[in-house]
Amino acid sequence: MNKWKKKQPAAIKSFKRPTLAGDGFGGRAGFFLSRAVNNIRQNIFVNVVTVGTITLALLIVSLFMLVFVNLESATESWSERVQVTVYFDKELTNPDQSAFREKISALSGVSRVSYVSRDEALKRFKIRLQGQEALLEGIRPEVLPTSFEIALKRSHRDTASVESFVTELKRIPGITEVQYGEEWVRRFNSFLNFMRLLGVLLGGFLVIAAIFIVSNTIKLTIYSRREELEVMALVGATRFFIKAPFLLEGLIQGFVGSVLSIILLFGLYEGFLQNAGSFLTFNPVSSGLSFLSLEYIAGLLLAGSMLGFLGSLTSLKRFINV
Amino acid sequence: MIQLHNVSLAYQQDASALNNIDLNIGKGEFVFLTGPSGAGKTSLLRLLYAALTPNRGQVLIDGQNITRISRSQIPLLRRSIGVVFQDFKLLQNRTVFENVAIALEVLGWGRADIGKKTMHILKQMGIESKYNLTTQRLSGGEQQRVALARALVNDPKILLADEPTGNLDDANKNQILNIFKDANIRGTTVVVATHDRRLIEQSHKRLVTLNKGEIVEQMEKETASGHQIL
Numbered sequence: 115m116n117k118w119k120k121k122q123p124a125a126i127k128s129f130k131r132p133t134l135a136g137d138g139f140g141g142r143a144g145f146f147l148s149r150a151v152n153n154i155r156q157n158i159f160v161n162v163v164t165v166g167t168i169t170l171a172l173l174i175v176s177l178f179m180l181v182f183v184n185l186e187s188a189t190e191s192w193s194e195r196v197q198v199t200v201y202f203d204k205e206l207t208n209p210d211q212s213a214f215r216e217k218i219s220a221l222s223g224v225s226r227v228s229y230v231s232r233d234e235a236l237k238r239f240k241i242r243l244q245g246q247e248a249l250l251e252g253i254r255p256e257v258l259p260t261s262f263e264i265a266l267k268r269s270h271r272d273t274a275s276v277e278s279f280v281t282e283l284k285r286i287p288g289i290t291e292v293q294y295g296e297e298w299v300r301r302f303n304s305f306l307n308f309m310r311l312l313g314v315l316l317g318g319f320l321v322i323a324a325i326f327i328v329s330n331t332i333k334l335t336i337y338s339r340r341e342e343l344e345v346m347a348l349v350g351a352t353r354f355f356i357k358a359p360f361l362l363e364g365l366i367q368g369f370v371g372s373v374l375s376i377i378l379l380f381g382l383y384e385g386f387l388q389n390a391g392s393f394l395t396f397n398p399v400s401s402g403l404s405f406l407s408l409e410y411i412a413g414l415l416l417a418g419s420m421l422g423f424l425g426s427l428t429s430l431k432r433f434i435n436v
Numbered sequence: 437m438i439q440l441h442n443v444s445l446a447y448q449q450d451a452s453a454l455n456n457i458d459l460n461i462g463k464g465e466f467v468f469l470t471g472p473s474g475a476g477k478t479s480l481l482r483l484l485y486a487a488l489t490p491n492r493g494q495v496l497i498d499g500q501n502i503t504r505i506s507r508s509q510i511p512l513l514r515r516s517i518g519v520v521f522q523d524f525k526l527l528q529n530r531t532v533f534e535n536v537a538i539a540l541e542v543l544g545w546g547r548a549d550i551g552k553k554t555m556h557i558l559k560q561m562g563i564e565s566k567y568n569l570t571t572q573r574l575s576g577g578e579q580q581r582v583a584l585a586r587a588l589v590n591d592p593k594i595l596l597a598d599e600p601t602g603n604l605d606d607a608n609k610n611q612i613l614n615i616f617k618d619a620n621i622r623g624t625t626v627v628v629a630t631h632d633r634r635l636i637e638q639s640h641k642r643l644v645t646l647n648k649g650e651i652v653e654q655m656e657k658e659t660a661s662g663h664q665i666l
Contacts, residue, residue, distance in 0.1 A: 350515035351542035
């Protein structure tokens with residue numbers, strides 16, 4: 115024993131710790147990133163499965179979003195027809211016109227006020243009755259009423275707002291006859307509400323299903339690598355050190371998955387535009403269909419990345435017991 | 437270096453794994469832990485690297501009471517302890533080099549230093565030619581040496597080994613034993629759990645025998661007479 119003991123001091127010196135080359139945040143981030151990329155390369159099958167799941171889940175959600183957004187913009191254009199008309203039985207003089215216009219515009223919710231003179235009214239009437247001009251014989255502009263057509267702002271097109279607007283309108287002296295197609299407004303709004311409710315329910319359901327599927331897939335992939343987590347913990351890795359590459363991996367998976375889903379969605383959309391004419395009665399190209407706006411696409415990318423990141427985060431909690 | 441005071445451990449209420457263990461292992465000592473299966477050898481080792489906390493008693497490593505340390509301090513403790521597991525716990529889809537280097541990566545070493553140090557230890561273990569093979573393609577003896585390399589690469593103060601010669605032939609056993617001895621000479625405190633009597637007899641080191649969770653015998657082999665220390 116003594117013979118050996120003499121050697122000790124010299125030997126101990128040799129295990130002095132070298133300076134850290136990858137010190138500081140930059141060095142560490144680079145290390146974690148290269149580690150994450152390596153992990154993806156080494157577990158390529160598992161990663162393909164995860165990215166595929168994320169892609170499909172997001173594709174379903176974004177497909178629904180695309181349909182919903184387009185339906186919304188369609189109903190948007192329909193709701194332009196929510197319009198309040200004030201009738202007068204005489205032609206208004208110019209000062210009268212601007213006085214009324216001013217008073218009406220002062221009410222909240224008004225987006226546009228336009229005056230329809232007798233001549234204008236007759237012109238429209240003629241257009242309505244195209245092909246049956248015989249009916250118009252003998253009709254002169256004087257029998258038609260003049261009117262103000264009032265378009266409402268988007269936020270004021272629901273039933274209650276329209277009704278309260280009409281009450282306000284009737285308080286203006288000189289205005290007696292107001293029409294706004296009560297029944298139509300009511301039906302249209304209840305249809306709109308129903309559709310939105312359906313959209314929120316269905317969309318919510320899809321999103322929850324997507325989160326559930328993705329988080330479970332990630333959980334399984336991390337479960338398949340629990341040994342790695344265990345070994346890292348046993349050789350003295352801190353929790354952050356173990357987690358960071360996995361979280362980056364999740365982030366990358368989520369981002370790649372969302373990019374793929376957007377590409378696929380765009381492919382589907384284009385394919386639909388090319389081919390829909392043959393089995394639909396309308397031409398989709400000219401019907402004002404649009405792809406998701408940039409905001410939605412950015413949102414999808416963010417959602418995908420967060421999905422991967424948070425999925426990894428919650429799954430890791432289970433398997434790291436340092 | 438390692439002190440256990442009145443340590444008791446029970447996995448379930450009525451089945452105790454360790455009972456009132458008092459053990460003192462000095463710096464630079466080499467100790468064999470023996471006893472039949474289920475005697476508590478593995479449990480004792482797991483206490484030392486804080487994979488388990490005792491129900492009662494204190495465990496001190498290098499003067500630090502590890503039954504009282506916070507979770508975030510456990511990694512720091514483990515960096516000064518090399519562990520060789522019964523089932524090796526190697527990453528099957530990683531290369532030999534990666535398996536060993538991981539112990540230095542967690543310390544935050546630079547790439548170049550990790551490369552040098554890892555190849556150095558692999559050379560010591562005589563497996564440097566296999567550095568680029570995945571561990572699943574190695575023989576049992578080679579895997580054992582990778583596990584040892586990983587445990588020793590950061591020059592730990594303490595080396596713990598659980599049945600390190602379990603499935604090895606005699607030639608391999610001797611080589612492994614020599615590696616332990618070398619580490620011990622360089623100042624590492626070594627604790628080896630085994631029920632391989634021949635290994636113990638060959639090495640002439642302190643022996644602690646456990647049975648049913650209690651220390652039943654302690655002897656210093658070098659005194660040859662089976663003299664009890666405690």
